[in-house]
Amino acid sequence: MNNDKEHLSPLVDKIAINSDNISLQQNEFIGKLNLRVKENDLKAREVIENYFDYNLPKSSGEVSGNDEGRVLWLGPNEYLILCSEQNKSNIINNLNENLKTSFYALTDVSDYYLTMRLSGPKSIEVLSKACPLNFEKNLLKKNSCAQSYISKATVLIDRLSDEPIFDISVRWSFAEYLWDWLADSSSEFVISE
Amino acid sequence: MFVIKCPYCGERDQTEFSCHGEAHIARPDNPAEVSDEEWGEYLFFRNNPKGIHFERWTHDHGCRRWFNVMRDTVSDKIIRTYRMGDQKPGVQDV
Numbered sequence: 001m002n003n004d005k006e007h008l009s010p011l012v013d014k015i016a017i018n019s020d021n022i023s024l025q026q027n028e029f030i031g032k033l034n035l036r037v038k039e040n041d042l043k044a045r046e047v048i049e050n051y052f053d054y055n056l057p058k059s060s061g062e063v064s065g066n067d068e069g070r071v072l073w074l075g076p077n078e079y080l081i082l083c084s085e086q087n088k089s090n091i092i093n094n095l096n097e098n099l100k101t102s103f104y105a106l107t108d109v110s111d112y113y114l115t116m117r118l119s120g121p122k123s124i125e126v127l128s129k130a131c132p133l134n135f136e137k138n139l140l141k142k143n144s145c146a147q148s149y150i151s152k153a154t155v156l157i158d159r160l161s162d163e164p165i166f167d168i169s170v171r172w173s174f175a176e177y178l179w180d181w182l183a184d185s186s187s188e189f190v191i192s193e
Numbered sequence: 194m195f196v197i198k199c200p201y202c203g204e205r206d207q208t209e210f211s212c213h214g215e216a217h218i219a220r221p222d223n224p225a226e227v228s229d230e231e232w233g234e235y236l237f238f239r240n241n242p243k244g245i246h247f248e249r250w251t252h253d254h255g256c257r258r259w260f261n262v263m264r265d266t267v268s269d270k271i272i273r274t275y276r277m278g279d280q281k282p283g284v285q286d287v
Contacts, residue, residue, distance in 0.1 A: 060202040060256065075256040076201050132194075132206030147202075148209060149254045 010176045011114065014183070021189040022120040024182055027167060031088030032113060033081040034074075035095075036105040044102035051098055063143040063158065072145045072158060080156070085110070113156070114175040118182060119165040122189040127157070127166070129185050139166070153178045199252045200260045200276045209254040215239045216247040216261045217281050243267060245284055250274075 009026065016025040037044050049055050057064050057073035064071050069083035069091075083091055088110065095106055118126065124135050130151040133139065138146045145158045153174040158167040170178045195207040221227045221235055240246070248262045263273040263282055273282055 060199075075258055078256075132208055134204070137204070147255045147257075148205070154254050 009114065010172070011116070011179050014176075014179050017183060017186055017190060019190045020120070021122040021191065022126060022186045023118070024179070024186060025117050026179075027115040027117055029085060029110065030115070031081075031083040031085050031091070031108075032110045032169075033083070033088065033091060034105075034107040034109045035071075035079045035081055036077055037079075037099075038103060039076050041102060041104075044099055044104055047098045047102065048095065051094060061138060061144045061146055063145050065143070070143075070158075072156070074147065074156070080109075112172065113169040114172055115167050115169045116175070116179060116182070117165065117167050118186075119163070120189075121164060122186070123164045123166055126182065126185045126189070130181070131155075131157075133157075150178060151181050153181075197250070197262075197271060198274050199255060199258070200274050201256045201258055202252060205252070205255055209252060210250050211253050212262075213249045213251060213259075216249045245272070247281065 011026045014026070017023055018025075035048070037048065045056055052066075052069070052071065054064050054066055054071075056071060056079060060073060062073045065082075068087065069081060072080040072082065074080050081091065088108070092106060092108065099106075127133075127150065128135060131148055133146055133148045138144070139157060139159045142159060142162045145156060147154070147156050149155060150168070153170050155178070156169040158169070159165070160167060168178070168182075196204045197207050197210050198204050199210075218235065218239075221231065224232065227235075243266060246264050246266050248264055249259060250262045251257065251259050259277050261275050261277065261279070261281075262271055263275075264271050275282065
């Protein structure tokens with residue numbers, strides 16, 4: 001996997017930031033699946049929920065999941081499934097099999113987005129510089145997500161913990177731009193030794 | 194900050210949204226049978242009221258859903274936002 005990453009990622013030459021206040025690093029590649037299923041198709045939703053063994057998120061900003069994977073709310077009939085690369089084809093095959101008679105769409109979007117992790121006590125301050133989200137209402141706690149933009153890049157932000165740890169997914173072609181922007185904005189909080 | 198309430202995501206900054214013109218314009222059921230004038234009316238002519246206006250908006254940088262907005266073109270105040278397919282609110286609802 002590591003070789004793949006070095007070969008493919010536009011962030012391969014970037015230097016991760018690690019400091020007490022703020023950290024920025026690129027995440028390992030994982031499986032990402034976009035699932036569309038109608039809001040009122042209770043039968044299909046039940047099949048999906050039984051397969052995952054947890055409920056689909058119900059409203060904006062919700063995330064559900066367990067140790068094996070997570071499902072993020074993207075829209076009233078749209079979800080992003082995060083899973084390990086090994087598990088991806090399993091999920092695709094099983095859902096396609098179980099949902100045969102339903103109206104749905106399952107798309108492998110693993111390669112659409114790169115994910116970088118911004119963490120540390122100053123991360124909300126960094127994000128607030130160019131993200132219009134109200135951080136007193138959105139992304140307040142563990143397992144919440146929000147779609148918005150940071151500077152010029154449309155992003156999906158996923159809060160992983162009650163500590164400020166954010167996974168920011170961005171379109172592949174915007175990754176380098178966003179990384180540079182985040183690194184630049186973080187620089188004032190990095191305490192040099 | 195100008196805040197718009199997305200029917201799905203709640204209150205978000207207006208820069209996440211974009212407007213796509215007048216709402217509630219129904220395509221004629223039988224395009225082959227309507228006159229050129231009626232077709233032109235459907236295709237090109239839009240209301241430009243001073244006051245209450247109904248518009249289609251999208252939450253581009255959020256949930257990417259389309260929804261309708263009831264807006265006052267004089268004050269720029271957004272009176273109501275509602276989902277596609279919901280009943281068009283009357284002016285008396287204001």
